[in-house]
Amino acid sequence: MADLLERLSDAKGHVGPNWSPDRERAVRLRIEAGVARRAPRRALVLSAAALAVAVVVLVLRHGSVFEPRETPIASADSRPTELLRLDDGSNVTSKSGGAHVAALEVAPNVVALRLDTGSARFSVTHNPARVFRVTARNVTVTVLGTIFTVSLEPKGVHVAVERGRVHVASPLGERDVSVGEDAVVPDAPEIVGVPAASIAAPPPDEAEAPDVPAPSEVRLPMPSTPSAPSTVPAPSNPPRTSSWRELAEDGDYASAYKMMTAKGAPAVRDEPGDLLLAADVARLGGHPEAAVAAFQRVLVAHSSDSRAPLAAFTFGRTLLDQLGEPHDAAEAFATARRLDPGGALAQDALAREVESWSRAGETSRARDRAEDYFRLYPKGRRAAAVRRLGGLD
Amino acid sequence: MPRHQSAIRVVARLAPEMEDATPALDLDTLFRRYAPYVAAVAHRLLGRDGDVDDTVQEVFLVAVRAVGQLRDPTAVKAWLACIAVRIARRRLKRRRLRQFFGLDDPAVYDGVVDAGASPEDRALLARVYRVLDGIPANQRIAWSLRYVEGEPLESVATLSGCSLATAKRRISAAAKTLEEAFSDG
Numbered sequence: 126m127a128d129l130l131e132r133l134s135d136a137k138g139h140v141g142p143n144w145s146p147d148r149e150r151a152v153r154l155r156i157e158a159g160v161a162r163r164a165p166r167r168a169l170v171l172s173a174a175a176l177a178v179a180v181v182v183l184v185l186r187h188g189s190v191f192e193p194r195e196t197p198i199a200s201a202d203s204r205p206t207e208l209l210r211l212d213d214g215s216n217v218t219s220k221s222g223g224a225h226v227a228a229l230e231v232a233p234n235v236v237a238l239r240l241d242t243g244s245a246r247f248s249v250t251h252n253p254a255r256v257f258r259v260t261a262r263n264v265t266v267t268v269l270g271t272i273f274t275v276s277l278e279p280k281g282v283h284v285a286v287e288r289g290r291v292h293v294a295s296p297l298g299e300r301d302v303s304v305g306e307d308a309v310v311p312d313a314p315e316i317v318g319v320p321a322a323s324i325a326a327p328p329p330d331e332a333e334a335p336d337v338p339a340p341s342e343v344r345l346p347m348p349s350t351p352s353a354p355s356t357v358p359a360p361s362n363p364p365r366t367s368s369w370r371e372l373a374e375d376g377d378y379a380s381a382y383k384m385m386t387a388k389g390a391p392a393v394r395d396e397p398g399d400l401l402l403a404a405d406v407a408r409l410g411g412h413p414e415a416a417v418a419a420f421q422r423v424l425v426a427h428s429s430d431s432r433a434p435l436a437a438f439t440f441g442r443t444l445l446d447q448l449g450e451p452h453d454a455a456e457a458f459a460t461a462r463r464l465d466p467g468g469a470l471a472q473d474a475l476a477r478e479v480e481s482w483s484r485a486g487e488t489s490r491a492r493d494r495a496e497d498y499f500r501l502y503p504k505g506r507r508a509a510a511v512r513r514l515g516g517l518d
Numbered sequence: 519m520p521r522h523q524s525a526i527r528v529v530a531r532l533a534p535e536m537e538d539a540t541p542a543l544d545l546d547t548l549f550r551r552y553a554p555y556v557a558a559v560a561h562r563l564l565g566r567d568g569d570v571d572d573t574v575q576e577v578f579l580v581a582v583r584a585v586g587q588l589r590d591p592t593a594v595k596a597w598l599a600c601i602a603v604r605i606a607r608r609r610l611k612r613r614r615l616r617q618f619f620g621l622d623d624p625a626v627y628d629g630v631v632d633a634g635a636s637p638e639d640r641a642l643l644a645r646v647y648r649v650l651d652g653i654p655a656n657q658r659i660a661w662s663l664r665y666v667e668g669e670p671l672e673s674v675a676t677l678s679g680c681s682l683a684t685a686k687r688r689i690s691a692a693a694k695t696l697e698e699a700f701s702d703g
Contacts (some may be wrong), residue, residue, distance in 0.1 A: 129646075129696060129697070130665060131702050132642055133643075133646065133665060133666075135637075135639070136631070136635065136639035136642050136643055137562075137643070137665075137666050137668075138644060139631040139632050139634055139635035139639055139640075139643070140561065140562050140630055140632075140666060141558050141561060141562070141631075141632055142557045142558060142560070142561035142567055142570045143556050143567065144553075144557045144558070144570075144634070145630075148571070149549075149553050149554070149557075151551055151571070152553065152571050152574050152575055153553070155571075155575045156545065156549070156575050156578045156579060156582075157545070366665055409572065409576075411612065411616075442568070446568055487577070509633065510629075
């Protein structure tokens with residue numbers, strides 16, 4: 126044993142990952158996607174009492190539809206926490222209680238966010254070339270450049286404008302709200318009992334995927350119940366933190382998967398964040414085959430979402446490493462590159478595509494992609510493996 | 519498509535009583551400082567480069583959620599190592615279960631070392647990791663922490679969440695298995 130340890134002490138200095146800035150960035154993207162789903166919940170719990178007081182006050186003060194008010198929106202008991210920040214300086218901070226804001230789409234010409242819980246302040250840098258949109262229940266607030274607050278209240282959505290002007294639209298009507306004004310949009314009574322898709326569906330732009338059904342929720346394949354419907358109605362207020370999600374956040378993917386696929390359990394919402402979480406639960410919970418549907422859903426129905434390249438890349442890894450499907454894996458890695466050719470994942474995706482074709486026995490395709498790799502990344506960090514797997518040695 | 523997601527910054531904060539004394543430990547700071555360290559720990563414990571990214575992801579997701587419970591910000595590195603060990607243990611147990619049912623691909627450990635390793639070192643470590651694959655997760659982790667990570671026994675016990683005596687016992691059991699494997703030539 127002493128001899129082994131002696132030899133090991135010399136060799137172990139070489140044990141280490143090929144950790145690179147690009148790889149770090151790719152993992153960071155995945156973490157952010159997960160954190161954005163969960164970060165504010167603790168704050169929600171901690172400030173529930175303060176929120177309750179604020180809600181009571183607001184409900185007493187705002188009774189009519191779109192009634193302009195000159196009301197200060199500052200909340201003395203709030204501890205603003207930055208939730209999101211964009212490159213142009215636009216940011217979102219929580220207000221009087223545990224706001225959760227989901228990024229549906231962040232692109233040069235559109236930013237689409239959804240307020241899931243609590244109250245949040247949106248400071249938007251003026252950019253006439255971009256639409257900045259916030260959805261809260263069935264209310265959509267659209268702006269060009271302004272500062273405003275959106276709060277979910279028990280009986281409606283409260284919009285207050287500090288600077289600039291916003292456009293507020295709901296099934297009850299629409300109007301502009303200017304600086305110093307705020308408006309309360311009550312929940313439309315006719316919404317109660319209608320199909321979930323009309324409640325939780327994304328704003329029109331997100332729903333415009335042609336030829337693709339856009340249910341508000343989708344259910345992963347369940348081996349134990351093969352006849353389960355592919356879509357299920359959502360509750361009128363979709364549960365953002367049902368049990369399987371909490372288990373997943375605790376890292377107990379096996380239990381999360383069991384809960385997620387159990388009869389009567391909350392389904393997976395048809396939005397990239399929830400779909401990717403479901404895919405994580407499936408693949409890390411020992412059921413990688415069940416992750417396929419979630420990945421495919423992201424790539425088919427949400428291909429313009431900024432998380433789609435990550436979905437394609439992780440899909441490829443799942444197919445290659447866990448499901449032993451190198452042909453399909455190669456296609457998935459190619460999709461990841463196509464969706465984000467200059468992105469942090471592109472080089473790794475091409476290298477993994479070479480590996481996939483190689484493992485599939487498609488030596489010609491492996492070689493072609495390997496040549497692509499060296500043309501694009503002459504000093505790429507995967508050069509040795511790509512050269513070997515692509516048969517370029 | 520530009521890297522929009524990277525423009526989003528998510529902030530996690532320390533427990534309230536720590537805020538005055540210490541700056542916020544946000545994801546940016548934690549990840550920038552410690553991601554390479556966590557990746558290295560995960561790589562050495564698991565031996566498979568393909569498992570590293572998922573493990574780092576899990577570690578920081580747990581860390582961001584639990585950072586408010588961290589009472590001593592100076593201990594953040596050890597705290598992250600504890601999380602990494604816990605997650606690695608779970609992955610190793612899952613791996614052994616898959617092995618038991620014949621679902622785990624035969625591991626190739628050629629890539630466990632960097633390009634600077636000699637062929638002898640490469641072969642030695644590949645063989646060590648193949649033997650480790652047959653050892654219970656707790657024993658494997660204790661031995662790896664002691665002889666691959668180079669941690670003192672007390673740290674092995676702390677990181678493994680067990681007593682010093684248990685840590686020694688686990689290391690000894692793993693060492694015995696390795697010794698037998700290597701004595702066979």
